[in-house]
Amino acid sequence: MNDLTERQRFLLSLVIHEYVRSAMPVGSKHVVDEFNLDMSSATVRNDMAVLTDMGYLRQPHLSAGRVPTEDGYRLFVSNIVQETDLPDSTRRTISHQFYQMRQDVEGWTRLAASVLAHQSRAASLVTAPHPEESRFKHIELIAARGRQVLMVLVLMGGEILQRFITLDEPVTQEQLSSAADHFNNLYTGRNIEDMSSDHTPLNTLEQDFRKSVLDEMESAESMISGDVVLDGLTNVLAEPEFSAPGEARRALRVLEEKPLLNEILSKTVLHSHSQGGVQVLIGGEGIYDALSQVSIVLARYGTPGLATGTLGVLGPMRMPYGRTISIVRFLSSLLSDMVNDTIVE
Amino acid sequence: MNDLTERQRFLLSLVIHEYVRSAMPVGSKHVVDEFNLDMSSATVRNDMAVLTDMGYLRQPHLSAGRVPTEDGYRLFVSNIVQETDLPDSTRRTISHQFYQMRQDVEGWTRLAASVLAHQSRAASLVTAPHPEESRFKHIELIAARGRQVLMVLVLMGGEILQRFITLDEPVTQEQLSSAADHFNNLYTGRNIEDMSSDHTPLNTLEQDFRKSVLDEMESAESMISGDVVLDGLTNVLAEPEFSAPGEARRALRVLEEKPLLNEILSKTVLHSHSQGGVQVLIGGEGIYDALSQVSIVLARYGTPGLATGTLGVLGPMRMPYGRTISIVRFLSSLLSDMVNDTIVE
DNA sequence: AATTAGCACTCGATAGCCTTGAGTGCTAAA
DNA sequence: TTTAGCACTCAAGGCTATCGAGTGCTAATT
Numbered sequence: 001m002n003d004l005t006e007r008q009r010f011l012l013s014l015v016i017h018e019y020v021r022s023a024m025p026v027g028s029k030h031v032v033d034e035f036n037l038d039m040s041s042a043t044v045r046n047d048m049a050v051l052t053d054m055g056y057l058r059q060p061h062l063s064a065g066r067v068p069t070e071d072g073y074r075l076f077v078s079n080i081v082q083e084t085d086l087p088d089s090t091r092r093t094i095s096h097q098f099y100q101m102r103q104d105v106e107g108w109t110r111l112a113a114s115v116l117a118h119q120s121r122a123a124s125l126v127t128a129p130h131p132e133e134s135r136f137k138h139i140e141l142i143a144a145r146g147r148q149v150l151m152v153l154v155l156m157g158g159e160i161l162q163r164f165i166t167l168d169e170p171v172t173q174e175q176l177s178s179a180a181d182h183f184n185n186l187y188t189g190r191n192i193e194d195m196s197s198d199h200t201p202l203n204t205l206e207q208d209f210r211k212s213v214l215d216e217m218e219s220a221e222s223m224i225s226g227d228v229v230l231d232g233l234t235n236v237l238a239e240p241e242f243s244a245p246g247e248a249r250r251a252l253r254v255l256e257e258k259p260l261l262n263e264i265l266s267k268t269v270l271h272s273h274s275q276g277g278v279q280v281l282i283g284g285e286g287i288y289d290a291l292s293q294v295s296i297v298l299a300r301y302g303t304p305g306l307a308t309g310t311l312g313v314l315g316p317m318r319m320p321y322g323r324t325i326s327i328v329r330f331l332s333s334l335l336s337d338m339v340n341d342t343i344v345e
Numbered sequence: 346m347n348d349l350t351e352r353q354r355f356l357l358s359l360v361i362h363e364y365v366r367s368a369m370p371v372g373s374k375h376v377v378d379e380f381n382l383d384m385s386s387a388t389v390r391n392d393m394a395v396l397t398d399m400g401y402l403r404q405p406h407l408s409a410g411r412v413p414t415e416d417g418y419r420l421f422v423s424n425i426v427q428e429t430d431l432p433d434s435t436r437r438t439i440s441h442q443f444y445q446m447r448q449d450v451e452g453w454t455r456l457a458a459s460v461l462a463h464q465s466r467a468a469s470l471v472t473a474p475h476p477e478e479s480r481f482k483h484i485e486l487i488a489a490r491g492r493q494v495l496m497v498l499v500l501m502g503g504e505i506l507q508r509f510i511t512l513d514e515p516v517t518q519e520q521l522s523s524a525a526d527h528f529n530n531l532y533t534g535r536n537i538e539d540m541s542s543d544h545t546p547l548n549t550l551e552q553d554f555r556k557s558v559l560d561e562m563e564s565a566e567s568m569i570s571g572d573v574v575l576d577g578l579t580n581v582l583a584e585p586e587f588s589a590p591g592e593a594r595r596a597l598r599v600l601e602e603k604p605l606l607n608e609i610l611s612k613t614v615l616h617s618h619s620q621g622g623v624q625v626l627i628g629g630e631g632i633y634d635a636l637s638q639v640s641i642v643l644a645r646y647g648t649p650g651l652a653t654g655t656l657g658v659l660g661p662m663r664m665p666y667g668r669t670i671s672i673v674r675f676l677s678s679l680l681s682d683m684v685n686d687t688i689v690e
Numbered sequence: 691a692a693t694t695a696g697c698a699c700t701c702g703a704t705a706g707c708c709t710t711g712a713g714t715g716c717t718a719a720a
Numbered sequence: 721t722t723t724a725g726c727a728c729t730c731a732a733g734g735c736t737a738t739c740g741a742g743t744g745c746t747a748a749t750t
Contacts, residue, residue: 027742040694045743063700063742103509105495140485142499148687150450150503154487158495162505164448164687233578234601237594248593249582256579342493342509372713385723390714408713408729 003054008047012056013080015048016068020318023240025065070283073295073317077280083326086119091330094119098334105158108338109229112311112331117232119327120297122315123255126229127265129302129309129339131157134217136187136195141176141209149176151209153216156189157307158342161216171205179206183213192217224266230255239316241293251294255314260290265298265310277332278325283317293317297324299332302339311335349399353392357401358425360393361413365663368585370410415628418640418662422625428671431464436675439464443679450503453683454574457656457676462577464672465642467660468600471574472610474647474654474684476502479562481532481540486521486554494521496554498561501534502652503687506561516550524551528558537562569611575600584661586638596639600659605635610643610655622677623670628662638662642669644677647684656680 004012014035018026028044031037037044048066051057056072059065068076094115101107109126116124135156142150147170153161183206187195195214202210233252242248254260264281279298284291297319298312311332313324349357359380363371373389376382382389393411396402401417404410413421439460446452454471461469480501487495492515498506528551532540540559547555578597587593599605609626624643629636642664643657656676658669 025742029742041742042694042696043692046693049744059743061700061702061742063702063740065742102511105507105509138485138487140483140497140499142483144503144687146686150499150687152485152497152499152505154485154495154497158489160497160505160507162450162503164450166447231601234594234598237582237597238591243590245588246583249579252582253579256576341491342489342495370713374713386713387723387725388721391722394715404714406713406729406731408711408731410713 008051009080011044011047012051012072013076015057015066016072016076019068020320023318025060025067027065030065073282077282077321081322084322085326086330095334098338102338108335112335113229113231116311116313116327116331117235120313120315120324121235122313122319123233123236124231124313125255126311127309128227129307130223131155131159131307132305133191134221135189135191136217138188139180139183139213141180143173143176151212153213155220159220161220163212163216165212175205179209182206192221224262228261236315241316241318247293250290254290264288278329280321280325295319297328299328301332301335307339353396354425356389356392357396357417358421360402360411361417361421364413365665368663370405370412372410375410418627422627422666426667429667430671431675440679443683447683453680457680458574458576461656461658461672461676462580465658465660465669466580467658467664468578468581469576469658470600471656472654473572474652475568476500476504476652477650478536479566480534480536481562483533484525484528484558486525488518488521496557498558500565504565506565508557508561510557520550524554527551537566569607573606581660586661586663592638595635599635609633623674625666625670640664642673644673646677646680652684
């Protein structure tokens with residue numbers, strides 16, 4: 001496939017491996033020596049010339065070794081790379097950490113981000129699980145100071161929304177509790193549409209709250225992902241490609257600019273090269289300038305239709321893809337299990 | 346004070362201003378020209394020699410200009426600097442942003458971090474408001490899948506804790522609701538001690554939950570601060586002192602390593618140089634190696650005894666202290682007002 | 691036909707050397 | 721006490737020479 005001989009693809013993978021390891025252009029002789037190849041450097045040279053012509057390799061300077069191009073990485077990831085499985089002991093350790101966290105939903109995302117960052121030695125991002133459809137589970141109304149009320153809204157799936165509401169006139173906790181009870185009896189299990197079309201008579205206070213509840217549920221539904229938890233940003237700073245002034249900044253900025261990040265998280269599902277559920281976005285793909293030096297390995301987790309989230313890793317394009325993909329896949333399935341085991345329905 | 350003449354202190358402040366601006370060693374002639382001083386460079390030179398002898402300035406190389414030392418910055422911050430107030434228009438814009446966020450408690454900390462980062466052009470950190478004492482306000486028990494129960498615990502002050510609990514046997518939502526009601530009647534407004542010494546008879550299920558509630562409240566109380574929200578990490582990467590390989594990493598790592606960060610947040614209240622409520626930690630103060638290149642400007646906000654949080658800025662030691670202190674102070678008072686206006690009690 | 695040895699060539703990186711100039715400390719005059 | 725004057729220091733920048741890893745091409749070898 002792709003007009004490449006088996007040997008050329010093999011050599012491409014060797015060059016990528018070596019470049020990932022050393023971060024320096026890889027020469028023909030170097031490859032032969034390093035991997036004890038049973039051919040001469042001239043042979044390698046010829047094939048490398050072909051790979052360069054085809055756009056998979058590139059020479060930084062005319063007299064230096066070869067470096068993989070974006071296309072080279074892409075070919076490698078989609079056709080050549082094989083995942084390097086995590087050692088069993090590591091898998092067990094991680095599973096155990098999550099088991100101990102099973103009680104603390106908020107802790108999951110933080111733990112996932114932390115584990116991803118450590119294992120991949122890159123920056124990680126994890127969004128909390130988020131239901132695709134907002135369905136009412138439970139409401140609690142709590143009197144705060146003055147005419148303020150704290151509304152705590154629990155959705156099917158376990159998501160908790162909280163919001164302050166300022167009323168026109170003060171009310172008692174009893175009135176609030178009664179309104180909450182009323183809602184809980186009326187709406188539990190129903191989605192926005194259901195609730196909108198319901199015309200059970202409500203008193204003025206309740207009508208106010210009903211509007212707030214619907215508002216909140218709608219904004220929850222339209223949100224693609226909840227908070228993004230980041231970790232390991234400093235890992236990226238250790239990479240040599242980001243020692244040039246401004247490069248590190250450009251790369252990490254992607255993670256701090258929420259609009260851009262959200263766009264990438266939502267679009268990437270379509271645009272990128274998939275590896276059985278794990279998405280790999282290599283170097284901006286000509287679309288995102290800010291990503292020109294980095295790659296992102298992403299996966300969704302959870303149960304489609306119910307609650308899903310996204311998790312992934314951002315690192316230099318010069319990244320150990322086999323290993324990273326394997327880590328992301330493992331954590332994705334682990335988190336899916338967590339979500340499924342404890343989902344509120 | 347401090348054996349320094351008025352002029353020497355004045356010159357120190359000029360050198361710091363100029364160094365903060367240019368990031369380059371400041372020479373005697375440069376100071377005279379830049380600020381149109383009515384004295385000769387030789388005079389400045391003499392005073393700068395004195396300041397150097399006293400340890401407030403330093404020469405990177407024997408033939409270059411002067412750079413402030415940690416002690417120099419400290420003297421400057423504690424005796425010389427005057428705050429540069431934010432323009433009224435900026436203050437109003439910020440106040441308005443917070444006003445629009447008034448309903449969304451979780452949004453406060455994020456907004457505060459974002460504003461801090463933008464205004465100070467450095468990295469910012471904000472912890473959510475956290476009550477010093479855990480007092481029970483409300484509990485909600487929600488059946489999840491299998492024998493799992495989602496416990497939602499609201500504390501006085503508005504903090505919401507959520508946790509999954511696995512029971513030995515399945516129970517109905519009715520049983521859960523009844524237990525929750527019981528707790529709400531029994532414990533509202535009471536603290537841990539109160540609750541521990543209460544011996545109202547409870548059924549087995551309720552005893553289990555009571556233990557979980559107390560556990561959770563205790564761990565909330567012992568937590569010094571909630572989640573730390575970070576923003577603007579990439580701002581720091583633009584600073585020239587962090588272009589040296591590894592320096593940026595060392596500086597930002599402080600923010601990613603939670604144990605270290607927590608230690609600093611808690612200890613700093615005592616150890617550092619205060620500016621009327623705003624704490625300034627300059628260059629690790631010989632204690633924290635990781636901070637040797639950076640300064641942190643911190644303030645607590647909220648109401649002591651009720652709920653408090655911490656917010657601040659981390660930037661290069663070469664930082665516009667007057668401006669930064671003023672920003673931190675402004676946001677601290679703004680957040681304090683927010684907390685006081687909407688506190689749940 | 692594919693592989694390999696041989697070779698001339700390219701060009702970034704490193705080292706050495708020189709010049710430049712901003713900044714210094716000191717001394718003597720104002 | 722301040723300032724003018726001056727000799728001195730030393731990093732930074734420019735120039736040149738050398739080095740060597742790596743290349744592409746051609747001709748010989750398998």
